[in-house]
Amino acid sequence: MRALVLPLAAALLSPDAAAPIQRAELSDSHAYAIVRSLCDEVGPRLAGSPADRAAVAWATRTMQALGLANVHTESVRVTHWERGEGRAELVSPVAQRLVVAALGGSVGTPAGGIEADVVEAASIAELEKLDPSAVRGKIVFLDPIMRRARDGAGYGEAVPNRFGGAKAAAKLGAVALLLRSVGTDHDRLPHTGAKSRDDHEIPAAAISVPDAEMLHRMVAQKKTARVRLVLGARKLPDADSANVVGEVTGRERPGEIVLVGAHLDSWDLGTGAIDDGAGVAIALETGRLFAALPQKPRRTLRVVLFANEEHGLEGAKEYARVHAAEVAAHVVATEADFGADAVYAVAWLGDPAQRDRFGALARLLAPLGVERGDGSAHAGADVTPLLELGVPVLDLLQDGTRYFDIHHSANDTVDKIDPGVLAQATAAFATAAWAAAEMEGDLGRVPEALRKGEQ
16 A cells, blocks of 8 residues: 655645545545445444444454554443334224334334324424323324435434424323334335333334325324334343444654544444444544554544444443543544535534634645535534533534435445445545644633533
């Protein structure tokens, strides 16, 4: 492999300072091979499952093969839940099969299932306006329609219905929840995802968008619908898993850390290619690029593959707890967890006095077609515990226009990834990480008032 030679900090403000690392990634990317290996050799990686343990072993040996140093695992106890079978049918006014998937954390139904009339609401807010007598003993059908948006804003609007819908329905006396899938596709494939943990649990399942639209029409036209739901979901005792960590040691300030993360777990319907196999590939490929540099950056790059982002954030919380004593040494953190499409903008959250330093970093991304974002970064879920401790964060904003067509569904497979587009995203993450690791100063600390989302 040809050695990468990068300018040092004196040239950091030059727009082409990171050109060699960008050229190396765009011309000889290993990112697609990494995500293909993870998905083909391990597959879906539900927290606590045997495949979760296999993923930890895969990540450890892959980091070592890519040249990272100090490769190790850090134990995490994770939620362990099994999906089991999932089936539903409309039994009246006509008989039709419905395609469903249990929401993460749902309890199962009795062995024979639950059969009840359906009461529909467009959202939790609309459900809570109903008289409890109209809900008691029924299956609640929540029908929020998610809008498509490049920045994923439609997900933020719709997902509270998934997370809190069962709790709201149970409070009104419902016996189960059916939720229109939180997704932007029209495939007959339901999208799973976590629900809240409630004191009084009722079975909860996502229903595919075409089936949700049919059920909505049936209720609107016939004024009644009756559904039978069978779920075999069950919660098991918490299980052992691990965060997987590897580094490229800095040449001058090895104790200062630039963290690039992703989550290693996935839901179990697909193979976790875009969520978050692509992010794993971006983080690992960034490590490979840094390891290939003959002149390492000033600071240490730390790659962290977090345990169980999908169903509890236990890996993120444990990392922040275990590394609390060195949190001040974390110069910046970023996470790749929004698929495999192109990065179009970069945003940050740090010390406002360091805005010019962020501007210098952002300029290095311009050759990749990446703009400087107008707003503050919000941090990926796994680095949010670090943000709350004051660590500056970078958001490399990826195009999410089609992300929620695939996310959390059986369609989340490797064939959805364009290797060239994934290389652009990886080059953007690697450029930002290199700039943060090499710059003379840093991005300060996040002000107290901005650490809990008040921005």
